[in-house]
Amino acid sequence: KAGVTQTPRYLIKTRGQQVTLSCSPISGHRSVSWYQQTPGQGLQFLFEYFSETQRNKGNFPGRFSGRQFSNSRSEMNVSTLELGDSALYLCASSPGGQYNSPLHFGNGTRLTVT
Amino acid sequence: AQSVTQLDSHVSVSEGTPVLLRCNYSSSYSPSLFWYVQHPNKGLQLLLKYTSAATLVKGINGFEAEFKKSETSFHLTKPSAHMSDAAEYFCVVSDRVNQGGKLIFGQGTELSVKP
Numbered sequence: 610k611a612g613v614t615q616t617p618r619y620l621i622k623t624r625g626q627q628v629t630l631s632c633s634p635i636s637g638h639r640s641v642s643w644y645q646q647t648p649g650q651g652l653q654f655l656f657e658y659f660s661e662t663q664r665n666k667g668n669f670p671g672r673f674s675g676r677q678f679s680n681s682r683s684e685m686n687v688s689t690l691e692l693g694d695s696a697l698y699l700c701a702s703s704p705g706g707q708y709n710s711p712l713h714f715g716n717g718t719r720l721t722v723t
Numbered sequence: 724a725q726s727v728t729q730l731d732s733h734v735s736v737s738e739g740t741p742v743l744l745r746c747n748y749s750s751s752y753s754p755s756l757f758w759y760v761q762h763p764n765k766g767l768q769l770l771l772k773y774t775s776a777a778t779l780v781k782g783i784n785g786f787e788a789e790f791k792k793s794e795t796s797f798h799l800t801k802p803s804a805h806m807s808d809a810a811e812y813f814c815v816v817s818d819r820v821n822q823g824g825k826l827i828f829g830q831g832t833e834l835s836v837k838p
Contacts, residue, residue, distance in 0.1 A: 613766070642825065652813065652828035665825055699766055708817045708824025709755035709774045714766035 610635060613715035615700050621721045627688040630718045634681050634702030640664075641683040642712060643675060646697040655698075658683055659705075687720075695722045725750050725818045729829035737837045742786075742801040744832045746814030749795065755817040756797045757826070758788055762810045770812075773797060784808070809836045 614633040622628050634641050643655040654667040658677035675685040681702075687694055697719050701712035730745040748754055755774050759767040771782025778790045788799045797814060814829040 615766075644826075651830050652826075654825040654827075657825060667825070701767075708819040709772075710824070711757060711769045711772050712767075712826065714759075714768070716764070716766045 613700055613702050613713050615698075615715035615718050617718060618716065619719050619721075621723065622690050623723055624690055624692060626690050627686060628690060628720060629684055629686045630698055630700075630720070632683045632685075632700030632702075632715060634683070634700075635713055638702035638704050638713070639681055640703045640705060640710075641677055641681060642701045642703075643683070643685050644699045644701065645669075646699060646717070647695070652699070655685065690722045692722050694720065696720060725754065725816045725827050727756075727814045727816050727827060727829040729812075729814050729832050731832050732830065733833045733835070735835040735837065736804045738806055739803050742799070742804045742808065742834065744799040744812050744814075744834065746797045746799065746829060747795050748797055748814070748816050750816060752819075755824070756788075756790065757815040757817070758782065758786070758797075758799050759813045759815055760810050761813065761831075767813065770799070804834075804836045806836050806838065809834055 616631045640659045642657040646652045657665040661677045672688045677683045697717045699717045701714045703710040726749045728747045757772045758770040761767045771780045773780045773790045781787045786801045811831045811833050815826045817824040
């Protein structure tokens with residue numbers, strides 16, 4: 610079974626631009642979550658989608674948004690990029706997203722904002 | 724509110740010696756706890772999980788963790804370190820929200836293994 614696939618692996622953008630990251634979950638998984646990893650703040654929850662609906666959201670500004678498609682694939686978008694958005698963005702999936710279900714993580718997209 | 728504290732930011736051991744990575748948690752109800760490992764430039768891999776079935780949890784690659792409610796701890800151990808164990812380890816608690824969950828990560832412990 611294929612794992613969680615994130616594309617692209619690396620991105621370099623300029624301040625003020627926007628970016629879209631893609632995540633394909635494990636087949637059959639309906640919940641997709643996104644996390645931001647930085648050296649200073651560690652791993653922080655961005656949002657979770659389940660059956661095309663955003664079910665939970667972390668404490669990030671509205672510049673961070675996402676969506677989920679009917680095939681469970683998910684995208685996250687960051688508009689008006691800031692230097693502080695430079696991070697590793699990790700996507701994770703689980704079958705139903707229950708609180709006690711382990712998440713399966715992709716290898717991440719490393720975003721650099723210059 | 725749920726939280727986890729990893730007591731050491733960096734641990735260094737020699738190959739073949741025991742590993743102990745310490746984690747304390749705070750939870751207002753019976754927690755779901757996990758340990759994840761992250762190798763350089765990789766995503767996170769689940770090592771083990773605790774969901775109240777047994778207090779001693781065995782995971783992959785010889786790791787295990789013991790849930791101690793009285794001490795609010797969930798320390799990760801391995802009897803004998805291997806060079807391939809060098810990585811960053813995260814203690815994680817799951818917060819129940821809106822029929823689902825979100826993971827709350829500790830700050831991580833970097834494990835170095837010396838030959």
